[in-house]
Amino acid sequence: MIKAMTKRVLYLIACGAGTVRGVGQLIDLAQDQGWDVWLILTPSAVGFLDVPALEAKTGHPIRSAYRNPSDPRDFRPKADAVVVAPATYNTINKWASGASDTYALGILSEVFGYGVPIVVIPSVNQAMTAHFAWQRSVRELRAAGASILFGPGEPHPLGGGHKATLAWELALEEVKRVSHSPDLSQSCQ
Ligand SMILES: Cc1cc2nc3c(=O)[nH]c(=O)nc-3n(C[C@H](O)[C@H](O)[C@H](O)COP(=O)(O)O)c2cc1C
Numbered sequence: 001m002i003k004a005m006t007k008r009v010l011y012l013i014a015c016g017a018g019t020v021r022g023v024g025q026l027i028d029l030a031q032d033q034g035w036d037v038w039l040i041l042t043p044s045a046v047g048f049l050d051v052p053a054l055e056a057k058t059g060h061p062i063r064s065a066y067r068n069p070s071d072p073r074d075f076r077p078k079a080d081a082v083v084v085a086p087a088t089y090n091t092i093n094k095w096a097s098g099a100s101d102t103y104a105l106g107i108l109s110e111v112f113g114y115g116v117p118i119v120v121i122p123s124v125n126q127a128m129t130a131h132f133a134w135q136r137s138v139r140e141l142r143a144a145g146a147s148i149l150f151g152p153g154e155p156h157p158l159g160g161g162h163k164a165t166l167a168w169e170l171a172l173e174e175v176k177r178v179s180h181s182p183d184l185s186q187s188c189q
Contacts (some may be wrong), residue, residue: 007036010175013104014043015088017123019166024047027057027169033172038076039047040064042104044089050059066103080113081175084125086166087148089134096137112144115179120148121171123164126155147174 010030016043023039030037039054041064055062061074062116084091100109111118120141128134136146151167 007034010035010037011040011079011082011107012037013040013042013082013087013107014045014049014082015042015086015091015123016048017086017088017164019086019123019159019164020045020048022166023085024054024057025169026083026166027054029166029168030174030180035081035172036077037077040104042088042102043070044088044090046048057160061087063103079114079116079177081117081119082107083119083121083169083171083175084108085121085171086120087120088122089124089128089131092120092122092141093137094122094189095178096140115152117175118146119174119178121151121166121168122148122154123161123166124155125161127158129155147178149174150183157173164167 012023012026012030014020016146027037027039031090037058038060039058041049042063043049043064046064051062051064052141063074063076067074070073091108094101094105095108098109100106122138126135149167149170151170152165154166
């Protein structure tokens with residue numbers, strides 16, 4: 001009997017930080033680990049990236065805006081995990097406040113209802129992290145169940161964003177740590 005291989009689905013939400021230019025590395029790592037990656041961009045992230053090249057890499061359309069009401073719904077499989085990387089100051093604060101005015105925030109507004117691991121890797125400067133709104137947002141999102149981790153070099157120094165790199169591996173290690181899903185090697189059905 002031929003067995004179908006089912007891949008676990010990762011929603012990767014990427015925001016408009018300079019470090020987003022390296023998001024292809026995270027896609028490669030995730031695909032190497034057997035994830036089917038669906039990339040969602042904030043509108044700000046689009047300007048940093050070669051979207052057609054990333055669509056070719058993931059094999060899926062990349063959404064960065066809500067559809068027009070008259071357009072049909074896109075197919076998107078259910079997520080087994082959600083990673084937000086890089087997560088900006090703006091998106092973290094808007095997410096915590098309940099805003100939903102980008103497609104990415106629309107997904108994040110529903111994410112606690114999915115019951116899947118949510119891993120967030122911020123890319124922010126040190127001055128931003130001193131703001132009370134940031135501290136409150138991070139505290140509240142963690143309390144709601146998001147795993148928010150700072151890689152080496154983050155938060156980065158003021159004006160040092162162009163030198164910052166993101167700890168992409170950390171995102172997937174954390175997904176694995178908090179995931180209750182079976183190991184990918186067990187996912188042949
Ligand atoms: C070159 C460049 C680099 C940026 N890097 C960061 C960053 O590292 N972290 C951050 O929070 N915002 C950064 N920003 C500002 C965000 O793009 C801006 O706050 C935007 O509104 C974020 O939108 P989003 O959260 O919807 O992606 C950067 C902007 C530019 C032009």
